[in-house]
Amino acid sequence: MVEAKTKNTKNNEEIAAKVDINENFDYGFSDKFTPVFSTGRGLTEEVVRSISREKNEPQWMLNYRLHAFKVYQQSKMPDYGPDLSELNFKDMLYYQKPTDRKYRDWADVPDTIKETFERLGVPQAERKFLAGSSAQYESEVVYHNMKKQFDQLGIIFTDTDTALHEYPEIFKKYFGKLVKPNLNKFTALNGAVWSGGTFIYVPKNVEVKVPIQSYFRINAENSGQFERTLIVVDEGASVNYVEGCTAPNYSSDSLHAAVVEVFVEPNAYCRYTTIQNWSKNVYSLETKRAQAMENSTMEWVDGNLGSKTTMKYPAVYLDGRGAKGTMLSVAIASKGVDQDNGARMIHNAPDTTSSIISKSISKDGGAVDYRGTVRFGPHSDRSFCHVECDTIIMDEESSSDTIPYNEILNGNVTMEHEAKVSKISEEQLYYLMSRGISEEKATEMIVMGFVEPFTKELPMEYAVELNRLIGMEFVGGIG
Amino acid sequence: MQKESYFQWLHDFQKRLIQQNTKKLALPLYDKIDVKSLQIFREQSQKKSTSKELPVKTNLANEFGFVFAQNQLMKVNIPEKYQKKGLIICDLATAWLKHQDLFLNYFAKLISPQEDQLVFEHYQRLNGGVLIFIPDNLSIDETLQAYFEYPVDSQSLQIILIVGKNTKLSITENQLSAQKVDGDYTIFGEIYLGSNSTLSYVVNDQAKTTGHNYFYRRFLPQNRAVVNLTSGEFTEGNVLVSNKILLKGNDTSGEVKTVAIAQQDQICAINSRVTNYGLRTRGNILQHGVILDRSKLVFNGVGEIIKGSRGSDSQQENRVLMLSENARGDANPILLIDENDVTAGHAASVGRIDEEQLYYLESRGLNADVAKRLIIRGFLESVITVVESHKTREMLRSVIERSLAIDD
Numbered sequence: 001m002v003e004a005k006t007k008n009t010k011n012n013e014e015i016a017a018k019v020d021i022n023e024n025f026d027y028g029f030s031d032k033f034t035p036v037f038s039t040g041r042g043l044t045e046e047v048v049r050s051i052s053r054e055k056n057e058p059q060w061m062l063n064y065r066l067h068a069f070k071v072y073q074q075s076k077m078p079d080y081g082p083d084l085s086e087l088n089f090k091d092m093l094y095y096q097k098p099t100d101r102k103y104r105d106w107a108d109v110p111d112t113i114k115e116t117f118e119r120l121g122v123p124q125a126e127r128k129f130l131a132g133s134s135a136q137y138e139s140e141v142v143y144h145n146m147k148k149q150f151d152q153l154g155i156i157f158t159d160t161d162t163a164l165h166e167y168p169e170i171f172k173k174y175f176g177k178l179v180k181p182n183l184n185k186f187t188a189l190n191g192a193v194w195s196g197g198t199f200i201y202v203p204k205n206v207e208v209k210v211p212i213q214s215y216f217r218i219n220a221e222n223s224g225q226f227e228r229t230l231i232v233v234d235e236g237a238s239v240n241y242v243e244g245c246t247a248p249n250y251s252s253d254s255l256h257a258a259v260v261e262v263f264v265e266p267n268a269y270c271r272y273t274t275i276q277n278w279s280k281n282v283y284s285l286e287t288k289r290a291q292a293m294e295n296s297t298m299e300w301v302d303g304n305l306g307s308k309t310t311m312k313y314p315a316v317y318l319d320g321r322g323a324k325g326t327m328l329s330v331a332i333a334s335k336g337v338d339q340d341n342g343a344r345m346i347h348n349a350p351d352t353t354s355s356i357i358s359k360s361i362s363k364d365g366g367a368v369d370y371r372g373t374v375r376f377g378p379h380s381d382r383s384f385c386h387v388e389c390d391t392i393i394m395d396e397e398s399s400s401d402t403i404p405y406n407e408i409l410n411g412n413v414t415m416e417h418e419a420k421v422s423k424i425s426e427e428q429l430y431y432l433m434s435r436g437i438s439e440e441k442a443t444e445m446i447v448m449g450f451v452e453p454f455t456k457e458l459p460m461e462y463a464v465e466l467n468r469l470i471g472m473e474f475v476g477g478i479g
Numbered sequence: 480m481q482k483e484s485y486f487q488w489l490h491d492f493q494k495r496l497i498q499q500n501t502k503k504l505a506l507p508l509y510d511k512i513d514v515k516s517l518q519i520f521r522e523q524s525q526k527k528s529t530s531k532e533l534p535v536k537t538n539l540a541n542e543f544g545f546v547f548a549q550n551q552l553m554k555v556n557i558p559e560k561y562q563k564k565g566l567i568i569c570d571l572a573t574a575w576l577k578h579q580d581l582f583l584n585y586f587a588k589l590i591s592p593q594e595d596q597l598v599f600e601h602y603q604r605l606n607g608g609v610l611i612f613i614p615d616n617l618s619i620d621e622t623l624q625a626y627f628e629y630p631v632d633s634q635s636l637q638i639i640l641i642v643g644k645n646t647k648l649s650i651t652e653n654q655l656s657a658q659k660v661d662g663d664y665t666i667f668g669e670i671y672l673g674s675n676s677t678l679s680y681v682v683n684d685q686a687k688t689t690g691h692n693y694f695y696r697r698f699l700p701q702n703r704a705v706v707n708l709t710s711g712e713f714t715e716g717n718v719l720v721s722n723k724i725l726l727k728g729n730d731t732s733g734e735v736k737t738v739a740i741a742q743q744d745q746i747c748a749i750n751s752r753v754t755n756y757g758l759r760t761r762g763n764i765l766q767h768g769v770i771l772d773r774s775k776l777v778f779n780g781v782g783e784i785i786k787g788s789r790g791s792d793s794q795q796e797n798r799v800l801m802l803s804e805n806a807r808g809d810a811n812p813i814l815l816i817d818e819n820d821v822t823a824g825h826a827a828s829v830g831r832i833d834e835e836q837l838y839y840l841e842s843r844g845l846n847a848d849v850a851k852r853l854i855i856r857g858f859l860e861s862v863i864t865v866v867e868s869h870k871t872r873e874m875l876r877s878v879i880e881r882s883l884a885i886d887d
Contacts, residue, residue, distance in 0.1 A: 376829075391816075393816060393818075393819035393821075394819065395819055396786075396818070396819055396820070398819060399786075399816060399817040399818075400814075400816045401813070401814060401815045401816065402812075402813065402814040402815075402816075402825070403510070403811075403813050403814075404811060404812060404813070404827070405510070405511055405809070405811050406809060406810045406811060406827060406829060407511070407807075407809050408799070408801060408807060408808040408809065408810075408829045409807045410801075410804065411770075411801035411802060411803045411804045411805070411806050411831055412801070412804065412831050413801070413829065413830070413831065414828070414829070414830045414831065415810075415827070415828055415829040415830070416826075416827075416828045417810070417812065417825070417826060417827040417828065418824070418825070418826045418827075419812065419814060419823075419824060419825045419826075420822075420823070420824045421814055421816050421821070421822070421823040421824065422821065422822045422823065423819040423820055423821070
């Protein structure tokens with residue numbers, strides 16, 4: 001069934017031939033297991049303290065958490081975007097830890113957890129493509145594998161908790177410098193109860209040639225995931241980090257409030273690729289910020305397919321002369337889904353350039369919005385920004401808003417913005433159908449073509465997975 | 480003397496509003512416009528009588544139109560052929576006395592006093608206005624010239640324009656002042672358009688005010704009616720403009736064209752919104768602005784398509800040219816789409832003067848100032864060329880020329 005749906009465009013056929021897709025791709029499963037440590041439901045100062053105690057953290061981190069908790073208690077829900085009134089903070093699990101120790105070797109990973117990844121196709125994918133894999137299961141990184149050459153090159157790729165203990169200097173220098181707790185309610189919450197996430201440090205002039213990948217999952221009903229990801233790409237270095245998410249289907253709501261901070265030092269390069277396919281009860285409220293220094297490049301590649309509600313506006317602070325920032329995103333909102341995505345490009349230095357390309361599709365009553373900000377600060381002379389937002393509204397029930405803010409405080413800059421919203425092109429549909437292709441398949445082909453600028457930037461197995469997911473979305477295979 | 484009964488009625492109307500307004504109304508929400516910082520109503524109350532009356536500048540001669548100055552309708556000139564057909568131009572007091580049904584049917588109906596705090600405040604301060612009634616099946620070739628001369632003190636005016644079915648009207652709203660004035664000025668327009676009618680509404684704002692201005696115009700066209708709004712915002716004071724076209728009728732079309740120049744320390748906020756409700760409606764927003772000195776210009780374009788407005792189209796283009804390092808500009812093109820059988824698009828850009836163009840012009844012997852002015856003219860010209868009326872085009876060009884000359 002799945003096989004038939006992926007062999008649509010020529011491009012996909014080639015990829016599909018290489019990957020075994022006959023297995024049942026069921027994203028709605030959930031493994032049974034008992035967490036070793038859990039703080040129980042609800043959040044109090046004591047919970048924050050016990051998380052820190054459990055993790056044996058230094059005093060400054062406890063202070064940071066307590067400060068963030070205070071900010072959290074005082075902050076209000078966002079006054080824009082989707083409805084978050086059904087979020088139940090009281091019944092949420094704020095911390096749990098599935099196993100006592102971390103496994104370096106795949107053979108040592110507990111079977112239940114392994115099974116989950118196997119069904120997701122992680123091991124095969126890893127054998128074939130991965131450079132290293134840090135798998136987030138529940139609120140802690142349980143499996144962590146890194147190629148030997150990484151160690152030799154001095155690349156640090158670990159979970160954020162370990163990094164706090166083992167690399168305190170780098171950690172303290174960068175942690176929380178871009179995303180402060182007082183930014184919004186969810187950064188405050190993350191600051192208070194963060195757990196897990198990925199830490200990457202690439203030393204000066206080191207190029208990581210293969211993408212570094214990490215899989216995330218939410219499991220256990222009502223579990224909150226508050227990862228904290230910190231990536232530092234030192235001068236002249238380069239890295240491509242890829243993260244993907246799938247989540248089991250549960251009836252009550254889960255919250256995913258991650259914070260990602262990326263520091264791209266002068267002449268460095270970083271690409272951060274995310275594919276998210278949360279199950280349709282997850283609130284994904286993430287804050288992603290990157291800082292790009294002199295002549296460096298920061299690229300966000302962001303695909304959002306599932307979730308109940310997503311609010312995510314990855315930012316690049318172009319703080320060094322000649323810095324470059326790009327955002328390439330795809331969002332698909334189907335029934336019951338509210339995708340509120342966008343990007344923020346903040347030009348704070350001269351000769352900086354940025355580009356935003358956003359592709360959105362809403363169907364079956366879904367809502368997909370682009371909400372973005374381009375800001376040219378007073379010192380952004382000769383800077384340039386290009387924004388393109390394209391949307392397809394598939395049917396009568398669906399909707400889409402495009403809300404771009406362009407703030408210009410410098411007379412010596414150039415900005416271009418374009419957006420288009422329409423239904424699926426009848427002409428294209430007509431043409432394909434006249435060639436004997438069914439309407440369903442023709443629609444899928446048009447959609448695949450529409451998102452192609454995005455898919456072609458993905459690592460191959462992600463492209464395959466994304467095409468497969470789009471195929472499923474357009475025949476109601478999931479959700 | 481009879482007019483006192485109108486003032487009594489107005490007083491009661493305002494009192495009723497206060498009574499109804501139990502919970503404090505919010506300020507209007509416009510994206511990225513800090514309404515508070517515009518300080519639209521600075522004075523607590525402005526009902527004091529005018530201490531000094533400015534001389535009336537406008538000479539209407541034989542033009543079709545009227546002059547509203549010194550807080551009253553000074554001159555009205557309606558050709559007899561239109562008078563016979565029942566065309567009305569009168570002040571609000573007269574409208575209340577002589578055409579009460581008409582007045583009560585249309586006054587404060589399109590812009591509800593309970594909408595927000597500024598609207599409420601406007602109605603509280605309302606101290607003048609004009610009612611214009613164009614009967615059905617009347618096609619008017621001359622442009623109706625409406626002159627509003629600013630008094631020294633603050634002023635809140637209401638324009639009620641009712642255009643009947645199968646009619647055609649061009650109107651120019653001229654705002655001017657005999658000298659520099661510094662009050663709080665609001666002009667609200669409630670504009671109704673009957674089916675199959677065409678309205679060309681031109682705003683020529685060149686009052687020399689260092690005060691604060693709030694212009695709120697709302698258009699309601701019926702089936703197959705066409706609204707073309709062209710506004711030139713060249714005032715020197717802080718200004719908030721809100722243009723809204725509600726395309727409720729089927730097959731209606733609404734277009735907003737704006738050219739604006741912001742200069743000195745001025746804050747100029749322009750919010751244009753076209754909402755498609757009816758079937759096969761067409762909305763279009765085209766805004767070009769130039770920012771000079773230390774001024775700030777915010778262009779919001781909102782294209783909204785309500786569910787059920789099938790076969791509709793919403794397009795917009797917002798462009799800003801920055802001419803100064805210290806200027807600040809925002810161009811926010813917003814699309815809100817709840818229907819899929821539509822086409823919608825927007826484009827926005829912010830840019831500086833093209834060095835190549837400048838270089839080319841200078842190489843032809845033009846000095847930098849003249850060259851700059853030519854480039855600005857060219858930039859605004861792309862809006863002006865699509866304005867239908869030749870007269871309006873010329874008018875806009877001459878105002879731009881004057882506005883830029885002051886800058887030298």
